[in-house]
Amino acid sequence: MSTPAALRVYEHHAMVYRRTYQGSMISSFLNPVLYLSAMGLGLGTYVGRSGTAAASLGGLSYLVFLAPGLLAAVAMQQAAGESMWAVMGAIKWNKTYDAMLFTPIRIRDILAGHLAWVTTRLISVTGVFLLVMTAFGAAVWPSAILAVPAGVLTGLAFAALITAYSASQDNDDGFNALNRFVLVPMFLFSGTFFPVSQLPELIRPIAYLTPLYHGVELCRSLALGRIDPGPVFVHVVYLAALVLVGTVLAYRAFLRKLAR
Amino acid sequence: MAEHASASLISARGLTKRFGEFTAVDAIDFDVAPGESFGFLGPNGAGKTSTMRMIGCISPVSAGRLRVLGLDPAMDGAQIRGRLGVVPQSDTLDLELTVLENLLIYGRYFDLPRRIIRARAAELLDFVQLTDRANDQVEPLSGGMKRRLTIARSLINEPDLMLLDEPTTGLDPQARHLLWDRLYRLKQRGVTLVLTTHYMDEAEQLCDRLVVMDKARIVAEGSPRSLIEQYSTREVLELRFPPGVQETLDGRLDDLAERTEALPDRLLLYTPDGEAAAVRVHERGFTPESVLVRRSSLEDVFLRLTGRSLVD
Numbered sequence: 193m194s195t196p197a198a199l200r201v202y203e204h205h206a207m208v209y210r211r212t213y214q215g216s217m218i219s220s221f222l223n224p225v226l227y228l229s230a231m232g233l234g235l236g237t238y239v240g241r242s243g244t245a246a247a248s249l250g251g252l253s254y255l256v257f258l259a260p261g262l263l264a265a266v267a268m269q270q271a272a273g274e275s276m277w278a279v280m281g282a283i284k285w286n287k288t289y290d291a292m293l294f295t296p297i298r299i300r301d302i303l304a305g306h307l308a309w310v311t312t313r314l315i316s317v318t319g320v321f322l323l324v325m326t327a328f329g330a331a332v333w334p335s336a337i338l339a340v341p342a343g344v345l346t347g348l349a350f351a352a353l354i355t356a357y358s359a360s361q362d363n364d365d366g367f368n369a370l371n372r373f374v375l376v377p378m379f380l381f382s383g384t385f386f387p388v389s390q391l392p393e394l395i396r397p398i399a400y401l402t403p404l405y406h407g408v409e410l411c412r413s414l415a416l417g418r419i420d421p422g423p424v425f426v427h428v429v430y431l432a433a434l435v436l437v438g439t440v441l442a443y444r445a446f447l448r449k450l451a452r
Numbered sequence: 453m454a455e456h457a458s459a460s461l462i463s464a465r466g467l468t469k470r471f472g473e474f475t476a477v478d479a480i481d482f483d484v485a486p487g488e489s490f491g492f493l494g495p496n497g498a499g500k501t502s503t504m505r506m507i508g509c510i511s512p513v514s515a516g517r518l519r520v521l522g523l524d525p526a527m528d529g530a531q532i533r534g535r536l537g538v539v540p541q542s543d544t545l546d547l548e549l550t551v552l553e554n555l556l557i558y559g560r561y562f563d564l565p566r567r568i569i570r571a572r573a574a575e576l577l578d579f580v581q582l583t584d585r586a587n588d589q590v591e592p593l594s595g596g597m598k599r600r601l602t603i604a605r606s607l608i609n610e611p612d613l614m615l616l617d618e619p620t621t622g623l624d625p626q627a628r629h630l631l632w633d634r635l636y637r638l639k640q641r642g643v644t645l646v647l648t649t650h651y652m653d654e655a656e657q658l659c660d661r662l663v664v665m666d667k668a669r670i671v672a673e674g675s676p677r678s679l680i681e682q683y684s685t686r687e688v689l690e691l692r693f694p695p696g697v698q699e700t701l702d703g704r705l706d707d708l709a710e711r712t713e714a715l716p717d718r719l720l721l722y723t724p725d726g727e728a729a730a731v732r733v734h735e736r737g738f739t740p741e742s743v744l745v746r747r748s749s750l751e752d753v754f755l756r757l758t759g760r761s762l763v764d
Binding site: 195197203 | 546
């Protein structure tokens with residue numbers, strides 16, 4: 193009958209979420225609709241079907257090219273949103289984690305419960321995104337369903353790494369810098385809006401190292417049914433390794449902050 | 453000591469906590485018996501909270517031996533915490549949830565079935581007089597209400613041992629008396645209370661036995677009464693002089709008391725008979741602005757032991 197401690201932490205997140213779920217559900221529908229209409233349909237009509245730029249899209253319409261990349265980017269944003277101020281607040285301001293640690297909950301349960309909760313949110317936003325994509329005619333079923341676990345994996349890599357970062361900080365000064373100098377540039381230059389091959393040769397290797405590049409490529413190949421086992425394997429292993437590294441770092445940071 | 457150790461709820465030998473170079477708790481020994489009300493008294497920074505966090509199995513022990521409920525915090529932390537009720541210095545309530553939800557989720561942390569948590573939550577809200585606020589948000593509650601909710605929360609698992617870190621700091625007198633009453637009732641029910649405080653009256657009200665901590669060490673141990681007997685006289689004569697006069701006394705009243713203590717605003721004369729001493733002060737031609745004879749309190753013990761006033 194006993195519930196694993198991490199799931200009891202998860203229950204806490206779910207209880208808090210219940211207060212805001214309506215607004216959150218609406219925005220997870222509205223976001224993809226707005227993005228895909230404006231960028232995919234609107235801007236997409238200016239992107240020709242011929243010429244070198246079009247060739248770099250691999251013969252896809254801009255909407256179809258863009259949609260799965262955006263799914264990965266949305267997963268990144270969701271993960272970041274759940275793992276910055278929320279984590280710092282639970283450690284430092286509201287001390288929600290301290291309160292949990294007065295009970296049989298352990299630090300590892302807090303981390304596992306947090307990541308499990310982020311996973312739920314990621315399934316929800318990427319699932320909704322896939323539905324909207326499908327309505328826009330930008331998904332090839334049945335393999336498109338695999339874009340959800342791919343998006344979740346992408347999001348988890350960010351969630352683990354950003355949680356480690358947030359837990360290691362003493363105040364929220366670093367979050368704006370993280371947004372400005374890491375997350376936004378990654379959003380713009382990791383292959384979501386145009387292929388990385390269009391970047392200057394010097395910068396390209398940096399793009400290849402970003403987690404988002406691997407997430408975008410993975411989601412795109414799965415959502416469009418253009419599955420090439422080699423690259424898919426590399427993307428999955430790279431992202432999974434980042435989840436692992438991020439989790440270990442986050443655990444260490446939690447120990448330093450919470451078990452003093 | 454050794455034969456008592458197994459019967460103790462808490463047993464510490466050479467208990468030490470270090471943060472890098474800084475030693476917050478320096479090799480202290482103490483035992484807490486079941487049903488006892490035990491206090492850690494000391495100024496800010498004396499090591500009280502660090503000691504509580506080690507007992508609460510949150511902060512790892514740096515050195516020495518600690519047993520809580522007969523178990524080792526390093527090995528069985530989660531199991532021990534399942535039987536503790538912790539009231540931390542800052543409330544750590546969930547401000548995004550309601551009063552009742554705070555109890556419900558906290559009970560879940562102990563893996564209690566929801567049915568049982570609901571029944572206990574209703575009782576506990578009644579116990580701390582918050583029943584009519586059950587469905588209110590926590591944020592706008594007064595400090596005293598939040599403190600009571602924190603105490604109710606800590607009781608959801610029916611703990612064998614309660615750890616209270618400065619339970620009434622920052623509360624107004626009414627709120628403090630209500631809390632003391634509730635803690636006293638818990639004590640009557642046989643719950644073991646361990647608390648830290650820097651209020652003398654709180655220690656005298658609640659503690660059967662206490663230790664005075666100063667600079668990471670225990671400097672005295674005993675019941676409030678025995679500490680007063682051991683470290684102070686029966687009475688204290690408090691003399692307040694016009695500004696500037698106290699500095700000119702040059703110890704000319706020292707022979708009237710067993711011991712004197714010069715505070716910034718008054719002179720304390722420790723003596724078995726305060727009235728008699730007051731008469732002799734007047735005989736010597738001194739006319740203090742005010743004269744007060746009172747019984748010795750823990751505050752006097754504290755002044756003696758740590759050489760400074762408590763609430764600083």
